[in-house]
Amino acid sequence: MKVLHFPLIKITIGFIIGLILSHYIFLPTKYIFSVILLSLIGLGVQYFFLKKNKKAAPLFGISILFLAGLIGVSTQRIHSDSFKESHYLQVKNVFQQEKTYTLIIREKLKKTSFSDRYVAILTHINNETKTGKIVLNINNDSIQKALKVGNIIQLKTSIHPNTSPKNPYQFDYGKYLENKHIYGQIYTSSNAIKIAKQLKKDLWYYSDALRTRILKNLQNNNFNDEELQVAMALILGQQQDIAPDIIKDYQYAGAVHILSVSGLHIGFILMFMTLILKPIPNNKKGSWLKLFIILTSLILFGILAGLAPSVVRSVTMFSFIAIGSHLRRSVNIYHTLIVSILIILLFEPSFLFDVGFQLSYLALFFIIWLQPMLNLLYQPKNKLTKYFWDILTVSFAAQIGTLPLSIYYFHQFPGLFFITNLIVIPLLGGIMIIGVLVMLGAALYDAPQFLSQLFEWSIYFLNKIIHSIASYEQFIIRDIPLHLFMLLSAYASIICIVLWVKKPNFHKLVGVLTSIIVMQGACIYTRWQDSKNSELIVFHLPKETLITIKKGTICEIYSNTNKENKVNKAKSNLKTYLLSTNGIIEKKQSLRNFIYFKGKRIFVLDSANQLIANINPDVLLLTQSTKVNLDRVLLELKPKMVVADGSNFKSIQQTWKKSCDKQKIPFHMTHEKGFYSIK
Numbered sequence: 001m002k003v004l005h006f007p008l009i010k011i012t013i014g015f016i017i018g019l020i021l022s023h024y025i026f027l028p029t030k031y032i033f034s035v036i037l038l039s040l041i042g043l044g045v046q047y048f049f050l051k052k053n054k055k056a057a058p059l060f061g062i063s064i065l066f067l068a069g070l071i072g073v074s075t076q077r078i079h080s081d082s083f084k085e086s087h088y089l090q091v092k093n094v095f096q097q098e099k100t101y102t103l104i105i106r107e108k109l110k111k112t113s114f115s116d117r118y119v120a121i122l123t124h125i126n127n128e129t130k131t132g133k134i135v136l137n138i139n140n141d142s143i144q145k146a147l148k149v150g151n152i153i154q155l156k157t158s159i160h161p162n163t164s165p166k167n168p169y170q171f172d173y174g175k176y177l178e179n180k181h182i183y184g185q186i187y188t189s190s191n192a193i194k195i196a197k198q199l200k201k202d203l204w205y206y207s208d209a210l211r212t213r214i215l216k217n218l219q220n221n222n223f224n225d226e227e228l229q230v231a232m233a234l235i236l237g238q239q240q241d242i243a244p245d246i247i248k249d250y251q252y253a254g255a256v257h258i259l260s261v262s263g264l265h266i267g268f269i270l271m272f273m274t275l276i277l278k279p280i281p282n283n284k285k286g287s288w289l290k291l292f293i294i295l296t297s298l299i300l301f302g303i304l305a306g307l308a309p310s311v312v313r314s315v316t317m318f319s320f321i322a323i324g325s326h327l328r329r330s331v332n333i334y335h336t337l338i339v340s341i342l343i344i345l346l347f348e349p350s351f352l353f354d355v356g357f358q359l360s361y362l363a364l365f366f367i368i369w370l371q372p373m374l375n376l377l378y379q380p381k382n383k384l385t386k387y388f389w390d391i392l393t394v395s396f397a398a399q400i401g402t403l404p405l406s407i408y409y410f411h412q413f414p415g416l417f418f419i420t421n422l423i424v425i426p427l428l429g430g431i432m433i434i435g436v437l438v439m440l441g442a443a444l445y446d447a448p449q450f451l452s453q454l455f456e457w458s459i460y461f462l463n464k465i466i467h468s469i470a471s472y473e474q475f476i477i478r479d480i481p482l483h484l485f486m487l488l489s490a491y492a493s494i495i496c497i498v499l500w501v502k503k504p505n506f507h508k509l510v511g512v513l514t515s516i517i518v519m520q521g522a523c524i525y526t527r528w529q530d531s532k533n534s535e536l537i538v539f540h541l542p543k544e545t546l547i548t549i550k551k552g553t554i555c556e557i558y559s560n561t562n563k564e565n566k567v568n569k570a571k572s573n574l575k576t577y578l579l580s581t582n583g584i585i586e587k588k589q590s591l592r593n594f595i596y597f598k599g600k601r602i603f604v605l606d607s608a609n610q611l612i613a614n615i616n617p618d619v620l621l622l623t624q625s626t627k628v629n630l631d632r633v634l635l636e637l638k639p640k641m642v643v644a645d646g647s648n649f650k651s652i653q654q655t656w657k658k659s660c661d662k663q664k665i666p667f668h669m670t671h672e673k674g675f676y677s678i679k
Contacts, residue, residue: 008335012342014065018072019349032074039067076349081132081181088122088132088159089183098158099125101186103136104200105151108208110240116140118147119182134159135177135185138193148212150205152196159184166540166646166674167573169580179353207303210443211236217442221452227459233259234459235435237305246463252470254399254417255424262360265305266298266314268432270322273297291326295319312351313360316340333368337361355409359402366401367394373502388422395421404490407482411579415475423465431458481579483526489519530582536597536678538621540646540670541573545591545604545623548574556587558595560606560623560647591623597678603637619678622656623647630659643668643676 021027046060081087088094102124109117115137122132138147147153161184162174177183199205211232218228230246232238237260239247250256273294280286302315320336341361344351351357374393380386395418407413414420438455441447447455482490493515500508531552539546547558555578577583595602603617607624620639622630625648634642642660644653644667653669660667668676 008342009338010065011068012338014068015072015342015345016352018069019076019345019352022073022076023353027073032070032077036070036074039070043067075346079349084131086129086131088125088130091125091130094159095161098156100154100156101125102152102154105147105149106204107149108240114140116146133182135182137185137187139189149208150199150201152198152200154194155188155192157186157188157192159186164674166670167577168537168675169576179350181350203303210304211238214439214442217446218452221447221449223452223456227456230459230463231435231455235439237311249467249470252414252473252476253420253466254414255420255466258424258428260356262314266318269298269301270294270318272436287326291322294322312344313340313357316344337365359405362401362405363398367397370400370498371397391421391425392418400494404482404487407480408487411480413477413480415477416469416472420469427462431462434458479579481582486519486522486526489515489522493519527582538643538645538670538676539573540675542646545645545647546573547595549597550581550583553582553584554586555583556589557585558589558591560591600678619643621645625649625652630656634659634663634665639665641666641668645670
């Protein structure tokens with residue numbers, strides 16, 4: 001690949017490796033900068049000798065790669081807010097004691113059935129200047145006025161640290177928040193909040209105010225709510241209020257990407273602005289004026305869309321394309337891609353761990369790299385046929401590039417994605433033209449009624465088309481297990497196959513066959529590992545008890561109810577666990593008092609309070625807030641471990657913990673520590 005000869009690609013690879021190392025391995029800051037200084041000195045010495053000895057060039061390249069890695073490590077560390085002295089993590093007992101917090105609302109998140117949620121910037125703790133981002137959860141069980149971006153609020157409460165998943169292989173929301181530099185959450189009610197009269201009027205405030213103005217003006221035009229929320233997502237990337245059923249339809253149809261502002265949207269904005277500015281003469285001053293207006297438009301649109309990773313990526317890339325066009329230079333799209341990655345990660349390294357960022361760059365790379373090859377398979381002469389063939393090849397190139405990663409994260413594949421793109425993409429251009437005009441009208445004063453009505457109808461028919469395609473659920477392949485090593489080997493196979501098809505030779509064929517064997521070996525090894533493992537898991541489920549015994553791939557379920565709806569609920573909670581371990585449910589049984597596993601006796605004490613003397617269980621499992629004198633039970637049964645699952649009230653568990661501490665018996669509360677396992 002000629003692109004690999006571009007020097008910046010090696011620097012970017014080294015930089016990304018450094019970011020990953022710093023993310024997972026703690027390295028003392030003072031040593032990092034000392035090693036960087038030594039590396040710079042060593043690089044200068046090597047450059048001096050390189051003039052005399054050309055054979056030392058490979059060593060110089062390795063040194064550059066090493067230095068790029070160190071810069072990646074230092075960049076990740078510099079951008080980690082938690083290491084700053086002013087960050088709230090550095091405040092003593094910040095997670096244990098109530099304090100008075102002053103916050104600025106920065107972003108509105110998708111609400112839950114229990115609370116309204118916001119990202120807030122912390123400014124003061126007990127009148128001391130502090131910094132840091134938190135998630136603010138406000139109970140929606142009382143009459144309250146929704147907060148808006150820029151509100152300055154004060155409340156007395158405590159910050160709750162991010163928690164680990166309560167059940168095995170669940171999505172780690174705490175880690176997801178940490179990647180966004182959010183290390184805690186606040187849970188409160190509206191009557192505990194004092195809202196200041198003044199507002200923090202910054203870029204975020206004006207951006208949200210403009211979006212709110214657009215939304216209100218469209219609502220005044222009697223724009224249907226369901227279509228309005230899709231319109232806000234389609235044009236401005238605001239997905240917070242879209243109904244879950246609509247999101248599911250777009251996922252099943254393979255069209256969820258059009259609800260996130262990305263290259264498709266930013267490319268359209270670039271073309272739209274270029275068309276509008278065409279009357280300006282192409283002299284020196286006119287050319288600079290065009291460039292300034294285009295770049296300003298792209299940046300402002302990116303801010304209006306919320307600066308999501310995919311938006312930042314697209315704005316950066318198309319800004320380079322606009323600059324290249326202004327300088328009358330042919331823009332190498334690979335170079336633009338690499339430079340945009342490096343610049344974005346230099347300013348916001350956490351984007352590297354964002355799923356949207358990863359998928360958008362993979363999709364774009366494979367469109368650039370693979371689509372021209374697919375295009376050669378068939379070259380229609382008819383313009384209309386060529387248009388649809390281009391859509392099809394772009395769709396397949398993007399899908400091939402993102403398929404392993406999509407399965408790794410979401411474990412499903414929409415089989416009708418190409419049908420969706422063939423139908424939706426041609427319609428999308430017209431919908432976006434109307435949508436941008438409507439949004440501009442709503443932002444300035446009021447959108448023309450006929451345009452607003454036309455936009456609403458177009459969204460309505462778009463939703464109907466998506467729903468129709470999504471209804472063919474037999475084409476949606478679900479529950480596909482894919483582990484990290486299988487993911488890496490899958491990409492190695494795809495790259496080797498494409499390289500071989502582009503320019504076949506014996507060595508590339510060997511690479512293809514080797515990569516396929518490695519991928520098969522990874523799959524076989526994973527299944528072999530799963531087949532020989534056995535474990536007992538006590539899950540954490542609110543108001544329920546669920547125990548699984550897995551021997552190889554066979555699972556037995558023990559639940560405290562025989563009702564079908566409860567069993568199905570338990571099964572849905574097991575889905576991720578079964579998918580990640582290749583497990584199959586063989587038996588569903590009612591919970592019993594004794595369970596034996598690997599020579600250990602687990603005694604389940606429930607609301608029936610049936611005690612059996614002198615059994616000495618290895619594990620005592622307390623369920624259903626059993627009303628017993630635990631001090632007496634511990635003396636009588638003498639267990640080695642006590643476990644309390646999610647079916648118990650939180651208050652009674654604290655009493656049990658004290659009883660266990662008195663008798664020095666380990667106590668595991670799933671509400672705090674998550675699931676309990678025996679392996």
